[in-house]
């Protein structure tokens with residue numbers, strides 16, 4: 001049966017809010033739930049690629065850099081398998097650092113990634129894009145290519161700082177390149193429930209974003225932090241950890257929401 005992947009950008013211009021961690025572990029949990037999933041690494045730091053033990057790996061056609069900058073449209077050649085069945089990656093490498101500048105002089109610079117991913121929709125159920133900690137051209141490409149945006153917010157003092165800027169960028173993309181761009185959901189990450197602060201920030205975010213916030217939140221958990229050093233999603237590294245359980249629960253809630261929308 002032909003699929004028609006939904007494309008989701010994981011975005012927040014703040015660094016360290018668990019974009020990459022969420023992209024890896026939501027995707028891995030979805031693949032374990034029988035979904036065919038592609039992860040796209042759009043961050044020049046390539047943490048997603050290395051977090052899956054694929055540092056310096058590329059397909060025969062290269063990496064995301066080649067996909068967005070070259071005119072060779074064999075984008076399937078830039079995808080590599082992972083240790084999990086049904087989970088695939090379009091890896092990033094150092095070259096992507098220069099892409100932000102190279103893109104400026106290319107035609108249709110904002111929709112380069114869309115051009116790459118649209119033809120891949122029939123092969124996947126979900127395509128998740130990990131974006132860099134900025135609102136530059138690479139993130140813009142992710143937002144233009146995506147159907148929805150998943151926003152991770154970490155439960156600390158300034159979680160909502162900068163969010164107005166992200167929301168207005170989403171609005172701008174809607175008004176120009178991608179009228180149908182929607183918010184997939186807001187995810188509370190690194191929640192330290194033992195502290196009042198975690199609870200307070202969580203309540204604050206829920207007040208601000210209402211039903212867009214997932215009921216599942218992700219606790220701060222050492223196993224989540226260790227897993228990428230072993231090149232594994234936490235759902236593989238330690239499936240019984242609280243972090244892994246949270247991401248599996250998130251995938252379940254995520255899938256249930258798809259059902260109730262369509």
Ligand code: ADP
Nearest residue numbers: 015016017018019020021190219220221224225
């Ligand atoms: P971003 O991609 O937004 O910059 P990362 O996913 O790289 O953020 O996460 C930042 C750091 O926090 C990483 O070292 C990561 O391993 C760690 N981290 C992410 N989520 C958790 C968590 N739930 N518990 C503990 N550490 C976490």
Ligand code: MG
Nearest residue numbers: 019020043047
């Ligand atoms: Mg990251």
